[in-house]
Amino acid sequence: MSKPKLATIWLDGCSGCHMSFLDMDELILEVAERADLVYGPLVDAKEFPEGVDVTLVEGAVGSSEDLRKVREVRERTRVLVAFGDCAVTGNVPSLRNPIGPRAVLETVYLEKPTHNAQIPSQLVPELLEEDLPVHAWVPVDVYLTGCPPSAARIYECVKRLLDGEAPETVSEAVAWKFG
Ligand code: SF4
Structure with missing residues (x-):
């Protein structure tokens, strides 16, 4: 019998949630035995595959490319996990919302550089x-909170999903907040 397909993606986040995933240490071997890791920063795959059982999404949605990716991932994933506080609430990336994208671009690309200041097109x-x-x-489908979520809670979440558990309603998904 084929194993469930597990994926991770990294949107507008700092990679800390993926670092915490790696902190599972030897428990990653158990996850690898029970599932095929088919996509993510830890895997050399160019295209997000069809028919993924579980995807952990790190980061908020901050760019047109983030939005394209998360829509594609949603279409191709059975259980989608908001992985960490940036994915769950917006957290650090959303701090830019009150000033808008133009002010961010001008600060980073026009005010701070010491030469060749220009906003990339x-x-x-x-x-x-x-x-x-x-x-x-x-x-x-599932909210895994924390900045980042601890390795123990990531393992518990992934284990439950690989065991076939999954919330069936929005209120159940909220209840699956893992702390
Ligand atoms: S939740 Fe925290 S650790 Fe994870 S991507 Fe956001 S800032 Fe980084």
């Missing part, structure tokens, strides 16, 4: 008006 994805939590754009 290529390769850098367009910032959205606000940096919002994942559930503002796509349905979320």
